[in-house]
Amino acid sequence: MPESGPQTGFAKMLTRKQMELLRFIHERLQENGVPPSFDEMKEALDLKSKSGIHRLILALEERGFIRRLPNRARALEVIRLPDAQTPRPGRQRFAPSVIEGDLGKVRALAPAEPETQRPVAIPIMGRIAAGTPISAIQNRSSTIDVSPEFLSHGEHYALEVRGDSMIEAGIFDGDLVIIRKQESANTGDIVVALIDDEEATLKRMRRKGASIALEAANPNYETRIFGPDRVRVQGRLVSLIRRY
Numbered sequence: 001m002p003e004s005g006p007q008t009g010f011a012k013m014l015t016r017k018q019m020e021l022l023r024f025i026h027e028r029l030q031e032n033g034v035p036p037s038f039d040e041m042k043e044a045l046d047l048k049s050k051s052g053i054h055r056l057i058l059a060l061e062e063r064g065f066i067r068r069l070p071n072r073a074r075a076l077e078v079i080r081l082p083d084a085q086t087p088r089p090g091r092q093r094f095a096p097s098v099i100e101g102d103l104g105k106v107r108a109l110a111p112a113e114p115e116t117q118r119p120v121a122i123p124i125m126g127r128i129a130a131g132t133p134i135s136a137i138q139n140r141s142s143t144i145d146v147s148p149e150f151l152s153h154g155e156h157y158a159l160e161v162r163g164d165s166m167i168e169a170g171i172f173d174g175d176l177v178i179i180r181k182q183e184s185a186n187t188g189d190i191v192v193a194l195i196d197d198e199e200a201t202l203k204r205m206r207r208k209g210a211s212i213a214l215e216a217a218n219p220n221y222e223t224r225i226f227g228p229d230r231v232r233v234q235g236r237l238v239s240l241i242r243r244y
Contacts, residue, residue, distance in 0.1 A: 179235035
């Protein structure tokens with residue numbers, strides 16, 4: 001589907017499709033903390049191919065509205081919006097609230113936090129599969145100090161990611177994910193899912209009628225669908241820590 005012509009005002013810099021894509025990416029970052037997949041963008045904009053999405057993303061990047069983050073598959077950051085408001089990355093749920101550095105010295109990729117905000121000790125509860133599910137969450141193995149800016153309300157814990165099924169959501173093997181402990185989640189959330197009380201996995205959850213779909217962010221992995229009695233949500237992803 002061809003892009004529409006320019007509109008008026010600030011939109012002279014963007015076509016209608018460019019504006020739609022920019023707002024869609026921003027809304028998904030606010031809702032889920034991760035950018036949408038190319039398939040999701042194609043479907044949302046009613047385009048016939050991913051090449052059209054590539055062209056729109058390049059146009060938005062050239063005009064300074066988005067930035068593609070290096071070394072992270074499909075990771076996008078919204079720099080500004082057509083209403084001239086600049087979003088504050090990393091303040092809505094997960095992305096791009098990425099912390100880098102070793103576990104002993106953590107540096108947040110965000111403005112310096114006020115002195116009154118002391119780091120919070122979060123327990124590391126073992127490993128979580130971003131691939132084939134592994135055994136359920138273990139007991140606390142250690143703790144990590146995390147800035148309150150990277151947390152939401154409630155109780156949190158951390159898990160070490162194993163596997164590559166979520167790479168297109170910017171989640172890599174070896175990352176530490178910060179999980180808000182909760183037993184329910186909205187469709188589209190990235191969650192820790194316990195399958196048959198035996199296997200734990202990190203996947204995007206979608207509800208399909210009475211069933212629950214656990215969706216990977218890697219085309220090499222199939223979506224798995226379970227009855228509601230086979231899956232228990234053990235938490236929702238809110239932040240991510242990366243070590244280099």
